[in-house]
Amino acid sequence: xAETTLLEIQNLAKYFEVGRSLFKKKRHLYAVDGIxxxxxxxxxxxxxxxxxxxxxxTGRLILNLExxxxxxxxxxxxxxxxxxxxDWKRYRQGVQVVFQDSHSxxxxxxxxxxxxxxxxxxxxxxxxxxxxxxxxxxxxxxxEVGLKPxxxxxxxxxxxxxxxxxxxxxxxxxxxxxxxxxVADEPVSSLDVSxxxxxxxxxxxxxKEKGVAYLFIxxxxxxxxxxxxxxxxxxxxxxxxxxxxxxxxxxxxxxxTEALISATPIPDPDTTRNKKRIVLPGGVPSxxxxxxxxxxxxxxxxxxxxxxxxxPPTVEVAPGHHAACHFAEERFAAFSGSSESIRxxxxxxxxx
Amino acid sequence: MTExxxxxxxxxxxxxxxxxxxxxxxxxxxxxxxxQIAPNDPHAVSRxxxxxxxxxxxxxxxxxxxxxxxxSGVIYGARVSLFVGLAAAATSTFIGILIGSLSGYFGxxxxxxxxxxxxxxxxxxxxxxxxxxxxxxGSGLDRLILVIGVLxxxxxxxxxxxxxxSHRNLPYVDSGRVSGMSHLRLIFVEILPNxxxxxxxxxxxxxxxxxxxxxxxxxxxxxxxNLRSWGGMLSQxxxxxxxxxWMSVFPGSAIAVTVLGFNLVGDGLNxxxxxxxxxxxxxx
Numbered sequence: 259x260a261e262t263t264l265l266e267i268q269n270l271a272k273y274f275e276v277g278r279s280l281f282k283k284k285r286h287l288y289a290v291d292g293i294x295x296x297x298x299x300x301x302x303x304x305x306x307x308x309x310x311x312x313x314x315x316t317g318r319l320i321l322n323l324e325x326x327x328x329x330x331x332x333x334x335x336x337x338x339x340x341x342x343x344x345d346w347k348r349y350r351q352g353v354q355v356v357f358q359d360s361h362s363x364x365x366x367x368x369x370x371x372x373x374x375x376x377x378x379x380x381x382x383x384x385x386x387x388x389x390x391x392x393x394x395x396x397x398x399x400x401x402e403v404g405l406k407p408x409x410x411x412x413x414x415x416x417x418x419x420x421x422x423x424x425x426x427x428x429x430x431x432x433x434x435x436x437x438x439x440x441v442a443d444e445p446v447s448s449l450d451v452s453x454x455x456x457x458x459x460x461x462x463x464x465x466k467e468k469g470v471a472y473l474f475i476x477x478x479x480x481x482x483x484x485x486x487x488x489x490x491x492x493x494x495x496x497x498x499x500x501x502x503x504x505x506x507x508x509x510x511x512x513x514x515t516e517a518l519i520s521a522t523p524i525p526d527p528d529t530t531r532n533k534k535r536i537v538l539p540g541g542v543p544s545x546x547x548x549x550x551x552x553x554x555x556x557x558x559x560x561x562x563x564x565x566x567x568x569x570p571p572t573v574e575v576a577p578g579h580h581a582a583c584h585f586a587e588e589r590f591a592a593f594s595g596s597s598e599s600i601r602x603x604x605x606x607x608x609x610x
Numbered sequence: 611m612t613e614x615x616x617x618x619x620x621x622x623x624x625x626x627x628x629x630x631x632x633x634x635x636x637x638x639x640x641x642x643x644x645x646q647i648a649p650n651d652p653h654a655v656s657r658x659x660x661x662x663x664x665x666x667x668x669x670x671x672x673x674x675x676x677x678x679x680x681x682s683g684v685i686y687g688a689r690v691s692l693f694v695g696l697a698a699a700a701t702s703t704f705i706g707i708l709i710g711s712l713s714g715y716f717g718x719x720x721x722x723x724x725x726x727x728x729x730x731x732x733x734x735x736x737x738x739x740x741x742x743x744x745x746x747x748g749s750g751l752d753r754l755i756l757v758i759g760v761l762x763x764x765x766x767x768x769x770x771x772x773x774x775x776s777h778r779n780l781p782y783v784d785s786g787r788v789s790g791m792s793h794l795r796l797i798f799v800e801i802l803p804n805x806x807x808x809x810x811x812x813x814x815x816x817x818x819x820x821x822x823x824x825x826x827x828x829x830x831x832x833x834x835x836n837l838r839s840w841g842g843m844l845s846q847x848x849x850x851x852x853x854x855x856w857m858s859v860f861p862g863s864a865i866a867v868t869v870l871g872f873n874l875v876g877d878g879l880n881x882x883x884x885x886x887x888x889x890x891x892x893x894x
Contacts, residue, residue, distance in 0.1 A: 318784075321784075321787075321788050322787075322788075323784055323787060323788070346790070347790065350788070350789055350790035353788070354788060354789075355784070355785055355788045357781035357784070357785065358781075359781055362780045362781050362782060363780075363781035363782050363784075363785055364782055365782045365800055365804070366613075366782075366804065367803040367804050368800075368803075376786070376789070376791070376799075376800075377785070377786075377789040380786065380789045380790050380791040380792075380795065381789040381790050382790070428785075431785065435789060
């Protein structure tokens, strides 16, 4: 697989205006506050964080469903801000989406056939007059996402399908334009555990077959660990740590990453009993009034005086592994020193 | 089961709504078959003036001050009322869909502008303006329909707008945007079919209002002078109300029954379309 950068985000920001009225001063909600991240062809980048950290907004910005307040998005090396109509057409085909709610992401009044072909036509993948080609493609897609017989499913309405089947249709629609990047916003979060596994396997198979890259937005760390190549952890609109998924999950350089991972249940009583669970004090600060210095400092167990005043720089602790913490180097060194014991934990984790 | 099937299912269980539907269907039948079932030419003047109902078998509901058959007038009047009512409601619904969908879909400044415009229309006393327009431009059936239609769209526009507001950011619309679907396609091909049920409810209620408005205009002598309409008949009955009660009671009842019928159907549809008003549990 070619290790070329497909999509790159630089200092991307999105501030929403809130509470604007005649007598109130207008305020901003800092949903995404200067993030930089990239996705390479054929890989899966997971964006993790708790609710409201800005991961979905990041996805919407990439899909051009929201206009960024600042920063740049480059797709195949060209800034979206400089796009011509022709570039946009290519972007519409190249970048697709799968949403969390499989129910509302399919038009309830349209057949599956319409839903799939409309996406092909509107994106220009297939010219509108060539309905024969669209029909053939729709059937091929049904086979690819494992819905058989294609003919029966194409004639159905979304409410006649189960959640898992609907999500497969959502994936088929995303694939219908032949994309090289799919933004998957919590694609399996609303599914049952068994169905979840099937859909994840499908996503994995499709990636291997088609070389499509995923921006996988999720809060389920166990899934991220199994599906992602690289991970970026977001907190209050900022990326606090990013890197290859194994490195980030093992080293946990940023205290927030450590807390997040410690909160993930592991289906093994022994591990769970011995696990040190980090409980963060307080709640997430309002994104309308983010803390000064490091955004995580009011809840951080490692915080010192300078965390409240100085914004921590993003440092590269290992090749491709970045963290925004004043103590990143120190914490990484401590991890490397104790990596023997970590490795045993890791092997245990992997055997789950 | 699609939503329309579901609505039909619940509608059938509502006795009042079904009663209204029977009334409406009966009226439509009467209007269509008017030439076959009317005993007389509704416009034919005769020397048999002020016959009371039952006095002469040829005039079951009596005759008016010009000796015209009241029953035939009521039967032919159904044509005028239903035609004006349906056509005016269609006009107002069409305008309402157009303005409401643009307003709700685009939001922001477009929405603010279109909604202020709609509110302006709502503040105008409809009946007075209709009177003025008809008095000014004459009172053909086409002008009646246009005036009533153009004055009745704000309700539909506001409903359509609120429906579009709730759909515009649903993932299925977003995914259309991601595929590069045009605004027009999203509005009319993707979203609009989803909001048809509530629009039908409002359109049905609009028919009743339009029929009332047409009758009121007719009562003031502003109906189409070449047609016998219920409002016109009431207008002529006015001066004979003490001596010839049948001249006013029958067209008046016809108006009441028609409006009742459409209102019952509209309310029934509304209840059937609104899942929260269902008592019986059931899946969608």
